[in-house]
Amino acid sequence: MSAYKVTQEEVLAVSGVDPKKCMRCGKCSATCPAYDEMEYHPHEFVAMVEKGEIEKLAQSKSLYLCMTCMACIQRCPRQVEPAKLVEAVRAAVIRGKGATHLKPDALPDMLDPDLPQQAIVSAMRKYTR
């Protein structure tokens, strides 16, 4: 399944986002708490999906840095909802490649006694099939 290519149509359909509504203001990237760690930033997700450059996004670790805080969704003046694009690319990669970003085997090393279950289920939902 490694030949699987995530297409623009799939991302647009799955996200329900219309990137053409974006006016390039940069509010999403101004508000993003994970900005510094990301390779591609929220406003680039919007622009690149619109342009059809999905493959670069699909390869990027930025997919796994979005914390679904929904700040960009809340504050976007054009109601574009960039986080939904991040999610759609991530979902497409994980479904298509059959791969998981997070291996259940690796989990025990990540846990500490206080870590709430919520963190684990959230990460499993986000990162695995």
Added chain:
Amino acid sequence: MPVTAANKEGWKPKIIAFCCNWCSYSGADLAGTNRLSYPAEVKIIRVPCSCRVNPLFILRAFQRGADGVILCGCHPGDCHYSTGNYHTRRRMTLLFSLLDYLGVEKERTRVEWVSAAEGQRFVDVMNSFVAEVTALGENRRLGDLRCKEN
């Protein structure tokens, strides 16, 4: 091209739209100016105010073979004549329920408010109205067979 069977492939309804001169007719003009398209089945009749539309006109339209009739006026509170559209709203509520009782489905009649600035809204309204009437097919009630050309 007369079509007798409803829902026939390519069948197109006959739709009469009464538009008030000040808001909706201008809204329809604006749709044209912006090149927004809606089905050609919609034929507009200009009236000074939606309250000029006598229930007889609507009955006449159905008698003569219309499949749907829509009235468009200014938004409540914005009537050029202050209160005309309130009369329309009350009259048509009565008329439409009477028509429904007579078997002319509620979807075939409508009152909508479209302002002079709402070209897009005019188009959206017409698209949805035409779609609804098309789905219902030909109107068989009230039609006067003598009015059919063949």
Added chain:
Amino acid sequence: MLGESERRPMSTIYSYFPGCTLKNKARELDAQARGCARLLGIELEEIPEWQCCGGVYPLTTDEIAFRLSSVRALAEAARRGQKLVTVCSACHNVIKQVDHDMKAGAAIAEKANNYLAAEGVAYHGETQVIHYLELLRDEVGFDELKRRVVKPLAGQKVGAYYGCLLLRPSHVMAMDSAENPTIIENLLATLGADPVVYAQRNECCGGYLTLEDKSVPAKRARAILENARAQGAQTVVTACPLCFYNLKKQEEGTGVQVKYFTELLAEALGLDAKEGE
């Protein structure tokens, strides 16, 4: 809301969705919430055989399976004719957004109901989902709550930490203004504390990223606590176990204590520690 209060005698029983974390690492949150509810004459009936909400709302439009556990809980509450109360911010966010999907997203609602038809479940948005904070504000009423306070938290300077999930997206959550919320501040004032407003109260704590990478949550949590401290807060309260965890990790050296809001509520209402268990 007069209409709501008139019906109160009928609806003092609520369906309750605790969520997985409240049954495990955040037991005190569950216990305090139930205990305080009991003191206020409210019965929280735990939904039988509830399933984990999944922790985070699926932002994609075609994930149906991830939404089903929420729909089951919503349908159960609907069957009982009760409002559905949650305490954990994450559960609340997921269930409230799924409820919105079932009301507004025709395609999602149809597919979800198709799945659940085999179980004899059907849901069309009948249930009202409220957070425990809304229960206090809208059902009990802060005026009534104030009368029940036995030990006012006088002199305590407390900052509310909303995080993301209670508020966003605000047109769905409909609890409070996304940028200028007041519900926790008003609760704190009701309990006799001095609420401290600070800007970072609705910025992300780093969330589940903490599993893979501790650096981002550490940075975020420090910024939040330092801002709270600088604006004068001694304590910061949250409704979310994950926020609690991320903030707690950075508590040291900031001079701010991190607590669940229910801890202060329990204290003010005089809930015996044992009673809470």
Added chain:
Amino acid sequence: MQKIGVFVCWCGSNIAATVDVKAVAEAARSVPGVVFSADYQYMCSQAGQTMITDAIREYGLTGVVVCSCSPRMHEATFRKAVQKVGLNPYMLEVANIREQCSWVHKDMAVGTEKAIMLMKAAVAKVQLNAPLEAGKSPVTKRALVIGGGIAGMQAALDIADAGYDVDIVEKNPSIGGKMAQLDKTFPTLDCSSCIVTPKMVEVGQHERIHIYSYSEIEEVKGFVGNFDVTIRRKARYVDETKCTGCGACMEKCPMKKVPNEFNQGLDTRSCIYIPFAQAVPKVATIDPNYCLKLNKGACGICSKVCAAGAINYEAKDELVTEKYGAIVAATGFEVIDVSKYDEYAYTQSPDVVTSLEYERLMNAAGPTGGHLKRPSDGKEPKTIVFVQCVGSRECCDPGKGELRGGKPYCSKVCCMYTAKHAMLTKDHYPDTDIYVFYIDVRTPGKNFDEFYRRAVEQYGVHYIKGAVGKVTPEGGKLKVQASDLILNEQLHIDADMVVLAAAIEPSPTARHLATMLTASMDTNDFFTEAHPKLRPVESPTAGVFLAGMCQGPKDIPETVAQAGAAAAKAIGLLAKNELVGNPCVAHSDEWMCNGCSQCETVCPYGAITYVDKEFKMPDRTVKIRRVAQVNEAVCQGCGACTVTCPSGAMDLKGFTNKEIMAEVDALCR
């Protein structure tokens, strides 16, 4: 039998590209009653009109149908043309085959078929048309200007200078509007007060202008040339004719903690107040919300210190009714409430201000005497962040997000005033660091882009393409988190002040006024023009003209230009001795009328009265019957009465029952 001519316009390719105009003209020939048809490139041109008039003469046409653009566009043109050769103008109908046909359809066959039907409907109507004569009504030679800002003042001055009396109704205690609050104006940086206050004085002293300050419109009746307007003069508790504006009352008033509107609430004023030193009229007003005497019966100091004896605590609102021939709406704007945009911490820190507040902070007559001091601690700010487009250019779909009062349009003036603020700040405090976060810098206007470039190149203002995501007040600073889209970075700036370019919205009073005027508004509550290109200062409601921001965002010179244009239109109306009315009015068939009075109750204009009239009956007796009569000068032709009439006596000329039914029949074929 009518002899009808049908004329089909190509409108260049506007119609001809989608409608087979030859086929329409051809089809017309087989319609009963049509004796002539033709097509032409531009029917509205001189040659096209001549073609129509020639045909009328040659074929003795009794009716004309023009298939062309919307009747709202050229119906008047064609009616005038046919009138020249003696045909009654109401014997002409326009079939709208452009806006409602060729422009909305793409397929030639479909377009042509519809155009033919529209043509046939128009012919069917003309068959039944009757010649109509318009009534005439006199014009009241007096204008009303609503709003006393720069737009209203300019319009009033221009109308008054032309020799007509003008009343200005201003809701605030003084005229002057927003311009009186501004510090400098772009792109010339000349002082706003220095140019607006002489205008205010001119208005105040003009012998033909009367100012109703602290007053609002209560009711509007009538129609073009003959408006009856009721004005509510709110009780100001000070006799305007006695007050000398000395200010002794303000000094002695013990209630000094009232937020000062003129300074955007940045400082306080006394309860009895003159809003600012140059106010016109310069008379005091008591704020009834704060006055101790009015609310608690205590105090009464102002009355004691007033040497002129102008104070009257017993004053009540007064209603005044005046007649006007023309009305200019100049209700202006407000800036939106930014408290819901609290990611900028506007409610959390006094150092986060709107641009209008910043304007007052820079103004020599403002709360800080023109020294730029930040509100929290009075220190001079060293780093200032300007945020553009706060609430402008937003998508406002309630299903997709919380509505925060944002607007879908560009507020137009923010880019320029922000450049002005930046430069003025740098002029006075050169070592200030200024950041401007923008989406686009929009500077179309004479010397506008040069002005903005000066801010960048000469003054070193940091213009950053990006947005501010969060402002965190902490430790006396404002921590600004923002994006720089050119460098692809997230920025963190420790600022001393943040200035928000809040979106502009029409005055909230405008909506109610528009309803009273029956003037239409767009979805943003801006007044709509009669035509966006060709009639930009007229409302679709005859006799109502538009000036300034109430029609859409614009800067001062545009506002003044529009006010002058609105005044010219009003003067053109007032210069007429009588107006030719609309002949399409209601008419009652007295023989059919049963005297039920239903029409009288639905008429919004009171145009229908009942009279007892003698009728000679067929049996030669005389009978007195009560019947409806329509006052044609007052009737506006809505047709409400025609539908409500149970006996079918009432009909509307130009839109008769038979005419409309004929159209229905034609379109249902």
